[in-house]
Amino acid sequence: MDNAMILSGTPAIAPGCVALTYDDGPGPRSAELAQSLREEGVSATFFVLGESIKRYGPVLQAYADYGHTIGLHSEYHRPFSSVALAADQLGKCRKRVEHHLGPDYFSDTIWHRPPYGVGDEPVPGYAGPVGWHASGRDWDITYRRDDVLRPPSNPRPHQTVAGCVDEIFVGLQRFGGGVVLLHDFAPFTEFTAGGLAEADLDLQVIDITMLLLRRLRDAGFTFVSLSDPAPAGRGG
Ligand SMILES: [Zn+2]
Secondary structure: OOOOEOOOOOOOOOOOEEEEEEEOOOOOOHHHHHHHHHHOOOOOEEEEEHHHHHHHHHHHHHHHHOOOEEEEEEOOOOOOOOHHHHHHHHHHHHHHHHHHHOOOOOOOOOEEOOHHHOOOOOOOOOEOOOOEOEEOOHHHHHOOOOOOOOOOOOOOOOOOHHHHHHHHHHHHHHHOOEEEEEEOOOOHHHHHHOOOOHHHOOOOHHHHHHHHHHHHHHOOOEEOOOOOOOOOOOOO
16 A cells, blocks of 8 residues: 655755645644644644644634644645635635735745645646655544545555554655655535534544654654745655
């Protein structure tokens, strides 16, 4: 099973190093997650989603206050079918961040990751697209109560916290480190289309993160931020 998606703008991570990234937030546990990471001395990158900012916008301040990087995911969680659509969606998401954190929050370039990792072309004005070296189907834990996105024809057992950490660990061992994909929330349009309400989500992101930190530190990995953004237009 391949749990990597290395897009053209994925930054190089030094051997033995790991960069944690979280998509689809901010959400109801994101401020606590941001604080927990800070207490562990880890700076992560959060690829935020406009439709989540609509609901949890004030949480953006916690990402910033605890020393994390904010990247852009999209306005709505739909695949980027063209560079023009990507630019439109990232621009709307950026405006939402700036509404909460001020017009000077972003420096000249901004990391981005397309929804589902779909769309591997650079978007002018943004660094990336940033993919990932390892993931562990954490979304499957979040959606554990879902009956709609898990038809009887797909009877695979649900992911567990330990199983998620195992899959990420194996993926990182394969590359000797790299970028990890996790999620600190879920897209509103996606889970409501699946018949779920926010109360149906099972957000285990903090437990996953703390277990992963211990596992990776025990194995000798070091945590790093994504490197400084490359010049706009062509991700480094
Ligand atoms: Zn996403």
